[in-house]
Amino acid sequence: MNHVQEIGNGIVNVAVDLACLQAESGHDVAVISAGGEYEELLCKFGVQHYSLDLSRNPANLIKAAIAYRGMIKKFQPQIVHAHMMTGIVLASTFRLGYKYALVSTVHNEFQRASVLMGLAERVIAVSQAVQDSMVRRGINQNKLRVVRNGTLGSPRTRKISKYEPLKLQRPAIATVAGMYERKGIAELIAAFEKIAPDFPDVHLYLVGNGPDKEMFVAQAKKTAVSDRIHFEGFQPEPQSYLLAGDIFVLASHRDPCPLVLSEAREAGVAIVATQVDGIPEALDNGKAGVLVPAKDSQALAEALAQLLSNSDRLQEWKHRAKQNLEWLNVARVHEETLAIYRELVG
DSSP: OOOOOOOOOHHHHHHHHEEEEEEEOOOOOEEEEOOOOOOOHHHHTTEEEEEOOOOSHHHHHHHHHHHHHHHHHOOSEEEEESSHHHHHOOOTTTTOOOOOOEEEEESSSTSGGGGGGGGEEEEEEESSHHHHHHTTTTEEEEETOOOOOBBBTTTTTTGGGGOOOOOSSSSEEEEEEOOOGTTTTTHHHHHHHHHHOOOOEEEEEEEEOOTTTHHHHHHHHTTTGGGEEEEEOSSTTHHHHHHHHHEEEHHHHHOSSOOOHHHHHHHHHHHEESTTTTTTTGGGGSSSEEEEOTTTTTHHHHHHHHHHHHHHHHHHHHHHHHHSSSGGGGGHHHHHHHHHHHEEEE
């Protein structure tokens, strides 16, 4: 992958989880990336790390190709698992003379170039919705396997019981998301502005960073309730916000299978999320969270108002979020991924 930085990148988090659990199970595992904070964790689990800059410029890619072949020659893998597009192109182009099988995971299916992940012999989709989309885009269904994301029990985090809830101003609505337009932050702020006059004590906490943050800050400042909208920045362990919140919102326009929903469910916060891509699957098709249309701040506002105005309903959705968590464990993701490897290497 491109890096192993601790910045809330879901692709990195999934890959790091898999590498750690694979090594813990006794396999020889190496990660190739430009490096980052998770190198220390990988080392702790016995995962080798090879440093490789995958910046997409011609001169660097030539250097990367030469370095990659040296790493493969040294490590002699049976499986190469690519999580990002530069990696799949590199691993596919320069496998001549090496006997490794090639696996890819489609994380961000909405990116046009994600069809390149079809260069692999097995293509893992992180939700059924992603698999269906990849089939429509021409990827051979015989290659595709669904391994839904799950992050509970991750080696990157502590047990939920080890976290203390923050002292937020309540009722508290929170989101944990990159500050990108596609995450629906603008609709969430607009929905909050609609309901805020009727619920004078409610506060909104936006946890995360990203390139569109300043746009959202400017939007919030234009509202009459900007003093109740809090930009908290990136938090490496957002569980303390989730435990303290009353309602968690994920208003994404596109989201293949967001890890944060499993974390919100484990924390027992009521969830409102958009009915797109893999989000319904992560919420047991609406049993564990309220689903609303994407890009519809009015529908989102109505869902929030219904929960805030009825304490019994709010408690019911908090309870429902915590049901059927077993399948969201990272150990299941690990085992299903190993099963796919075995299809190729026996």
